[in-house]
Amino acid sequence: MSTLETVSPRIATEPAIITEDLVRTFGEKVAVDHLNLRIDKGEIFGFLGPNGSGKSTTIKMLCGLLSPSSGKAIVSGIDVRRDAERIRSKIGYMPQKFSLYEDLTVKENIDFYSQLYGVKGPGAKRRKEEVIELVGIGHYRDFLGKQLSGGWKQRLALCCALVHQPEIIFLDEPTASMDPVARRGLWDLLFTLASSGVTLFVTTHYMDEAERCSSVGYIYNSRLIVSGGPDEIKQVREVIGQGNVHLEVVCKPLVRTFNLVKALPYVQDVTIFGQALHVVSVHPEAYQLLADDLRQSAVQVQEIREIQPSLEDVFVTLTKASMAEEEARLRDKAGKLGKAHPTGFDDEDESDA
Numbered sequence: 001m002s003t004l005e006t007v008s009p010r011i012a013t014e015p016a017i018i019t020e021d022l023v024r025t026f027g028e029k030v031a032v033d034h035l036n037l038r039i040d041k042g043e044i045f046g047f048l049g050p051n052g053s054g055k056s057t058t059i060k061m062l063c064g065l066l067s068p069s070s071g072k073a074i075v076s077g078i079d080v081r082r083d084a085e086r087i088r089s090k091i092g093y094m095p096q097k098f099s100l101y102e103d104l105t106v107k108e109n110i111d112f113y114s115q116l117y118g119v120k121g122p123g124a125k126r127r128k129e130e131v132i133e134l135v136g137i138g139h140y141r142d143f144l145g146k147q148l149s150g151g152w153k154q155r156l157a158l159c160c161a162l163v164h165q166p167e168i169i170f171l172d173e174p175t176a177s178m179d180p181v182a183r184r185g186l187w188d189l190l191f192t193l194a195s196s197g198v199t200l201f202v203t204t205h206y207m208d209e210a211e212r213c214s215s216v217g218y219i220y221n222s223r224l225i226v227s228g229g230p231d232e233i234k235q236v237r238e239v240i241g242q243g244n245v246h247l248e249v250v251c252k253p254l255v256r257t258f259n260l261v262k263a264l265p266y267v268q269d270v271t272i273f274g275q276a277l278h279v280v281s282v283h284p285e286a287y288q289l290l291a292d293d294l295r296q297s298a299v300q301v302q303e304i305r306e307i308q309p310s311l312e313d314v315f316v317t318l319t320k321a322s323m324a325e326e327e328a329r330l331r332d333k334a335g336k337l338g339k340a341h342p343t344g345f346d347d348e349d350e351s352d353a
């Protein structure tokens with residue numbers, strides 16, 4: 001990744017994907033706003049962001065399925081605006097909604113996609129068997145598409161995306177309907193592919209999956225707001241707020257303590273995490289203040305310790321900061337126009353700003 005260096009060792013430093021100020025609009029809506037990315041060969045890049053933030057639109061542009069409104073994207077050395085057709089032979093694409101043929105068997109679906117990708121000749125049969133084995137779907141080869149569960153449909157989708165031995169695979173929420181065991185199985189498979197030099201571009205809403213990636217990007221409101229190695233992103237203090245202190249409090253009763261902590265003036269954010277609270281404060285003495293406050297209440301505190309922020313903490317903090325910036329911008333614009341701004345905030349809200 002270009003914004004921040006990744007911590008994990010690289011398999012290669014040659015770029016697989018580069019975008020420069022990539023933009024896609026739909027009418028007035030800017031779905032992807034000046035996206036700058038560099039993803040090296042052999043990387044597993046995790047692309048995260050809330051619903052509607054622009055992940056699938058980015059993937060469709062990189063796969064040559066949607067033309068960019070402006071900017072540049074080079075995939076496997078090919079400019080997507082110039083030669084989208086050639087890109088498709090070098091990449092595999094597993095869409096968010098895979099359209100398998102319900103009335104064809106697993107094997108027939110794979111046959112269909114291999115013909116589509118021009119996999120033919122003496123090696124074709126062997127290649128199909130290889131992907132069936134790699135994905136572990138052999139047991140279901142004679143099942144009809146409609147007989148497969150959601151997780152197995154996803155695996156079939158991956159099979160179809162792999163059959164022509166692509167250099168780069170785009171997977172749009174591949175584990176969305178998978179149980180935890182199937183998810184882990186799919187990730188083991190992704191690591192196997194990456195270790196053979198394949199580059200993977202994966203969108204997900206799962207933070208544990210993001211932690212497994214060699215680099216991640218977080219897109220919010222169509223704009224990339226951070227990118228880099230998962231561990232590194234957590235270390236970059238200016239990203240999550242200068243001087244932030246992250247504390248974990250194991251205590252009882254949890255919900256009552258949550259409400260109590262939320263009201264403390266030096267606490268910026270608190271959330272329930274299993275049997276503990278995760279607290280964010282910018283106060284340098286937050287640890288001591290919190291310990292004192294909780295001692296004086298009827299809360300049973302088992303442990304308070306300083307922790308590293310999780311990726312979720314980082315993304316939530318960044319999202320809130322971006323939302324606040326956007327609100328300020330809209331208020332400013334509304335002020336200049338001398339009328340209420342378009343988010344529908346009433347006068348009372350505006351006077352609070």
Ligand SMILES: Nc1ncnc2c1ncn2[C@@H]1O[C@H](COP(=O)(O)OP(=O)(O)OP(=O)(O)O)[C@@H](O)[C@H]1O
Pocket residue numbers: 026029030031049050051052053054055056057058096
């Ligand atoms: N074909 C289209 N026509 C008009 N607007 C579109 C089109 N495709 C996407 N959009 C809009 O672009 C924005 C980004 O959509 P996109 O599907 O890329 O989001 P996403 O991050 O993949 O969301 P999700 O997590 O829900 O899959 C959304 O506001 C969406 O409504």
Ligand SMILES: [Mg+2]
Pocket residue numbers: 055056057096172
């Ligand atoms: Mg999407």
